Amino acid sequence: MDFRFTENQQDLIDAAKAFFIGENTAERMRKIAAGETVDNLWPQFAELGLLGLMAPESAGGLEQPLVVMAGVAEAAGYAGLPEPCLEIAGVSVPHANEEELSGQITRAMRSELRPHIDSSLADSGEVVMSIDPLRKLVKADSGNDQNIDSINHHGAVLSAAQLVGLSQRMVDMSVEYAKDRHQFGKPIGSFQAIKHHLATVYTQIEFTRPMVHLAAIKGGRAVHTAKVAAIDTAMMAAETAIQVHGGMGYTFEVDLHLFMKRAWSLCGEWGDRNYHMKKLEELVLEGDEPLGPGTTFS
Amino acid sequence: MNIEFTSEHTAFREAVREWLAAHVPSKRLPSFDTQEGFDLHREWERTLAKDKWGNVNWPEEYGGRGLDLTHWLIFEEEYYRADAPLRVSQNGIFLLAPTIMEYGTDAQKARFLPPMASGAEIWAQAWSEPGAGSDMAAIRTKAVRDGEHYVVTGQKTWSSRAVFADWCFALVRTEEGSERHKGLSKLLIPLDSPGLTRRPIAQLDGDPGFAELFFDEVRVPAENLLGPEHGGWGVAMATAGFERGLLLRSPARFQAAAARLVNLWREHKDRLSSGVSEQVLQAWMNTERFCAATYQLVSRVQAGASVSSEASANKLFWSEMDRHLHRTAMTIMGAKAELEEGLDAIDNGRWLDGYMFSLAGPIYAGTNEIQRNILAERVLGLPRK
Ligand SMILES: Cc1cc2nc3c(=O)[nH]c(=O)nc-3n(C[C@H](O)[C@H](O)[C@H](O)COP(=O)(O)OP(=O)(O)OC[C@H]3O[C@@H](n4cnc5c(N)ncnc54)[C@H](O)[C@@H]3O)c2cc1C
Numbered sequence: 050m051d052f053r054f055t056e057n058q059q060d061l062i063d064a065a066k067a068f069f070i071g072e073n074t075a076e077r078m079r080k081i082a083a084g085e086t087v088d089n090l091w092p093q094f095a096e097l098g099l100l101g102l103m104a105p106e107s108a109g110g111l112e113q114p115l116v117v118m119a120g121v122a123e124a125a126g127y128a129g130l131p132e133p134c135l136e137i138a139g140v141s142v143p144h145a146n147e148e149e150l151s152g153q154i155t156r157a158m159r160s161e162l163r164p165h166i167d168s169s170l171a172d173s174g175e176v177v178m179s180i181d182p183l184r185k186l187v188k189a190d191s192g193n194d195q196n197i198d199s200i201n202h203h204g205a206v207l208s209a210a211q212l213v214g215l216s217q218r219m220v221d222m223s224v225e226y227a228k229d230r231h232q233f234g235k236p237i238g239s240f241q242a243i244k245h246h247l248a249t250v251y252t253q254i255e256f257t258r259p260m261v262h263l264a265a266i267k268g269g270r271a272v273h274t275a276k277v278a279a280i281d282t283a284m285m286a287a288e289t290a291i292q293v294h295g296g297m298g299y300t301f302e303v304d305l306h307l308f309m310k311r312a313w314s315l316c317g318e319w320g321d322r323n324y325h326m327k328k329l330e331e332l333v334l335e336g337d338e339p340l341g342p343g344t345t346f347s
Numbered sequence: 348m349n350i351e352f353t354s355e356h357t358a359f360r361e362a363v364r365e366w367l368a369a370h371v372p373s374k375r376l377p378s379f380d381t382q383e384g385f386d387l388h389r390e391w392e393r394t395l396a397k398d399k400w401g402n403v404n405w406p407e408e409y410g411g412r413g414l415d416l417t418h419w420l421i422f423e424e425e426y427y428r429a430d431a432p433l434r435v436s437q438n439g440i441f442l443l444a445p446t447i448m449e450y451g452t453d454a455q456k457a458r459f460l461p462p463m464a465s466g467a468e469i470w471a472q473a474w475s476e477p478g479a480g481s482d483m484a485a486i487r488t489k490a491v492r493d494g495e496h497y498v499v500t501g502q503k504t505w506s507s508r509a510v511f512a513d514w515c516f517a518l519v520r521t522e523e524g525s526e527r528h529k530g531l532s533k534l535l536i537p538l539d540s541p542g543l544t545r546r547p548i549a550q551l552d553g554d555p556g557f558a559e560l561f562f563d564e565v566r567v568p569a570e571n572l573l574g575p576e577h578g579g580w581g582v583a584m585a586t587a588g589f590e591r592g593l594l595l596r597s598p599a600r601f602q603a604a605a606a607r608l609v610n611l612w613r614e615h616k617d618r619l620s621s622g623v624s625e626q627v628l629q630a631w632m633n634t635e636r637f638c639a640a641t642y643q644l645v646s647r648v649q650a651g652a653s654v655s656s657e658a659s660a661n662k663l664f665w666s667e668m669d670r671h672l673h674r675t676a677m678t679i680m681g682a683k684a685e686l687e688e689g690l691d692a693i694d695n696g697r698w699l700d701g702y703m704f705s706l707a708g709p710i711y712a713g714t715n716e717i718q719r720n721i722l723a724e725r726v727l728g729l730p731r732k
Pocket of ligand 1: 474475479481504505507508711712715716717720
């Protein structure tokens with residue numbers, strides 16, 4: 050029992066985070082939103098080993114477990130990375146041998162709308178616009194009914210992890226803003242109402258992240274709890290962040306909205322709140338899952 | 348990351364389970380906020396101690412088993428799973444003991460830890476004063492050095508179970524003329540000292556769970572100073588860290604309550620509005636999150652990390668989770684929620700008791716407003732002024 054990243058794993062995650070934040074600046078995000086072309090990061094994703102993070106060593110991958118991918122996904126969320134790098138590296142690659150992968154992914158996402166994970170779909174499907182200006186959705190058909198548990202597990206965990214990163218980013222942006230913005234002759238961050246709002250979100254994040262890690266390793270009911278917790282935390286983080294930013298938060302000009310809208314869209318992806326809550330109703334309230342002390346990890 | 352329990356962990360869990368099955372009293376003990384209940388809970392501490400189950404993570408020389416915190420978590424899981432009695436010695440074993448282990452002299456460790464472990468000496472915390480609650484640095488109770496003694500004069504309040512306990516650990520002003528956080532010290536004081544008067548205070552449920560303590564020139568041997576003289580604030584903050592952080596409330600207690608809540612929902616679901624199931628699941632999910640976070644924290648602590656201001660997030664989470672969980676039970680019980688005992692009372696009034704106590708969670712161990720201040724200023728770095 051050592052529920053921490055190993056030093057190697059943490060180094061990998063830190064390197065990914067530094068790369069995501071360094072490359073995917075707000076300026077880059079705004080360019081994409083405006084339809085301008087930006088640097089193509091895919092060669093670097095590959096070079097850094099991100100795409101093969103979960104692939105077997107025999108295939109040149111790093112053979113890391115899903116929980117490490119979740120650490121990387123949190124970093125990608127934090128950076129607001131628009132490329133579906135996680136989805137490819139964490140969902141498609143590990144299931145590359147499955148038949149009809151594409152249809153299954155669509156089903157696992159529980160929506161006929163999905164980001165263009167593979168270019169073939171982007172070419173063929175009907176493109177739908179999201180409120181997230183960096184997100185292109187394509188309409189895809191639902192494919193056949195196959196066992197999608199593992200795909201679902203990976204997708205839900207990685208979307209939850211990104212939501213944790215996004216929540217953290219929105220808190221950090223709000224803290225910076227609150228230190229800087231003055232009213233009544235003081236930084237607004239010195240007002241207790243502002244402090245308490247942000248402390249509340251911070252606490253929710255601290256009690257969501259480990260749940261996402263547990264969900265990555267254990268699967269099952271932990272995945273549903275993790276996704277619901279991540280959704281609730283992210284929605285709260287976004288609402289708090291806009292409140293702390295005041296009128297500035299309600300503009301297209303301040304970066305906050307880019308992260309907020311990403312959070313909204315990830316909340317509905319890979320099983321929305323209703324889906325995961327219904328699963329928990331079945332398992333916890335109506336099912337015969339063991340409950341109580343000693344049942345979370347064993 | 349590795350979340351496997353070793354076969355040794357599993358064997359340990361089984362041994363705890365077996366012992367508890369053979370020893371946990373079949374009937375719930377009366378509240379430890381009454382003399383009768385207190386005595387029975389002390390008896391239970393003796394039973395635990397006799398077979399060395401009271402403090403599995405303490406060094407063996409002080410009555411423990413020298414095991415790590417993962418074992419302690421497993422012990423707690425089995426303990427609450429078996430619905431064993433609450434720990435009347437909690438302020439001693441969870442708050443004072445780690446402080447003594449960190450700051451105490453060898454003589455203090457040898458003197459105080461074994462009787463604490465055996466239940467022979469039960470401890471109360473004496474920090475709050477009428478004028479110093481959240482603002483603990485406003486403490487006025489003073490201790491004047493007189494040869495080999497301190498002479499303590501002043502008043503403490505809200506001291507849990509001090510009516511029945513044997514000793515208290517007090518925070519007092521040892522440096523004359525000092526202000527705020529400076530000049531305070533931690534003293535260990537027998538509650539039957541001459542000049543010390545205890546006045547019981549009835550709590551919300553009517554039982555004398557608190558005491559007010561009046562110190563009138565109480566002579567305390569100087570060797571009962573814990574940690575540096577005038578450096579008591581730092582010592583107290585270490586204790587508060589244990590209180591808010593890990594030890595006082597492990598996840599198992601809440602997970603047991605969440606499992607009982609699910610059963611309560613099952614028994615009553617036909618008359619409940621649809622929103623209640625969401626609340627029950629929310630309560631259950633919170634306990635899962637608390638458990639995951641605690642294991643992660645224990646892994647970090649075992650790898651040498653120390654817990655400081657982040658402990659405040661822990662205290663916020665468990666206290667608000669507990670209140671929400673019990674409020675949900677109150678909702679489910681509906682018209683029967685007000686019943687304290689008797690045949691009509693659901694679970695003999697246990698949920699109502701739990702709800703009342705859950706209302707104290709956001710107050711004791713530093714109010715939740717104070718915890719939010721700490722997080723905002725020391726963790727997030729927002730300006731104090
Ligand atoms: C069940 C229970 C057991 C206890 N056991 C013990 C014990 O064993 N030993 C002991 O020493 N004490 C004990 N206490 C006392 C406890 O530590 C204090 O009640 C607590 O620190 C709050 O102090 P207070 O009661 O004076 O409230 P106050 O400090 O008067 O606070 C009243 C309200 O004002 C708010 N407030 C105060 N200052 C601020 C601020 N700066 N910013 C925002 N809001 C603020 C508080 O958050 C609270 O909501 C216990 C309390 C309870 C309820």
